[in-house]
Amino acid sequence: MAKKLIPFLLTLALVAASASTERADAWDDDLPQRQDAMAEAVKVFSGYNPASTDPEALKRAVATVNGAMAPLRPIFKAISKMPVSTAAEVRAKEEARAAANELLTRHLGQLLPGGSVKISNEL
Structure with missing residues (x-):
């Protein structure tokens, strides 16, 4: 089953790369x-307050x-659907999740004031 994950992970990486490449010019402009x-x-x-916001x-x-x-939702959805019946699949899913979290950290770091972001597994 681990051999089946390699094409899946490569596809996931290609989707992420193409999404970021296609949006790079528009991203820089706005x-x-x-x-x-x-x-x-x-x-x-x-500052949220239900009475005054x-x-x-x-x-x-x-x-x-x-x-x-x-742009990142399809990646996280694909990772959540990855099979985890063997130890190798569990490791592959953990690695994919870590890579996706790193991508999310970089993405939000560009947008948020101060540019410092920490992604927690508690989300």
């Missing part, structure tokens, strides 16, 4: 706007985070 939107989303979430600001913050996560 990166400052995306960073500003993410900074605003962080402010909204960190503007519902429209909250909707924008959620949309900003959803948009930032969209």
Whole structure:
């Protein structure tokens, strides 16, 4: 079964690489706007109070985070569907998850104020 995982992991890596390559030019062009939107989303979430937070600001913050996560969702979904019936498959899934978390860390590090991100398994 571990031999079947190698093509899967290579496909996963190719999807991630092509997604980042295709969006690289557009990403560079609108990166400052995306960073500003993410900074605003962080402010909204960190100061959230059901009684006083503007519902429209909250909707924008959620949309900003959803948009930032969209390119990475297929990768995490594919990893969650990986089989884990053998020790080799468990290791392969753990390695794929670690690689995806590193990709997520880099992605969010470009968008978030301060650029420092730590991904926790507790999410």
